Amino acid sequence: MRVIIAIIFAFFLSGCSRVELIEANSKTIHDHVSSFKGEKAVLLNVWSTWCVPCVEEFPMIVNLGKEFKDLKVVFVSADFDDHFDGVKKFLNKQNISGVSFMKNEKDQPFINGIHPEWSGSLPFTILFGKNSGTIVNFWEGQEPESKFRQAIHLALNE
Numbered sequence: 001m002r003v004i005i006a007i008i009f010a011f012f013l014s015g016c017s018r019v020e021l022i023e024a025n026s027k028t029i030h031d032h033v034s035s036f037k038g039e040k041a042v043l044l045n046v047w048s049t050w051c052v053p054c055v056e057e058f059p060m061i062v063n064l065g066k067e068f069k070d071l072k073v074v075f076v077s078a079d080f081d082d083h084f085d086g087v088k089k090f091l092n093k094q095n096i097s098g099v100s101f102m103k104n105e106k107d108q109p110f111i112n113g114i115h116p117e118w119s120g121s122l123p124f125t126i127l128f129g130k131n132s133g134t135i136v137n138f139w140e141g142q143e144p145e146s147k148f149r150q151a152i153h154l155a156l157n158e
Contacts, residue, residue, distance in 0.1 A: 026113025037133030053142035129158030
């Protein structure tokens with residue numbers, strides 16, 4: 001009997017979602033980022049499940065978010081809307097909890113709304129200063145952990 005209860009409990013937990021995936025446009029995402037001004041620096045990462053460099057750097061970003069207590073990591077999936085379940089499954093596999101976003105805006109308005117100098121290439125990362133709430137660094141493409149750390153330190157002190 002205990003084995004059956006344990007199996008049912010494990011099945012129940014495996015089906016539970018830890019992440020709240022919200023479809024959003026660039027303005028909603030910026031509003032969310034702005035809500036942390038004065039409280040935390042923000043690392044905004046735009047990624048996709050089909051983007052190999054995005055998937056490769058994802059665990060490193062998750063670990064940095066756990067390491068730096070004054071850093072809020074915000075993930076934004078650029079996957080197509082019919083991949084909603086796959087994105088949520090990926091986020092749960094990465095042990096992401098809380099709010100993450102999935103773009104629901106046409107590509108060019110979304111790209112321009114996130115950052116006017118962004119070409120649309122993935123991954124795309126922006127660091128916002130803890131106190132200023134302004135952009136302190138941004139880049140396209142996969143970068144080494146050392147670049148992330150340098151940008152995080154800058155964001156925490158600005």
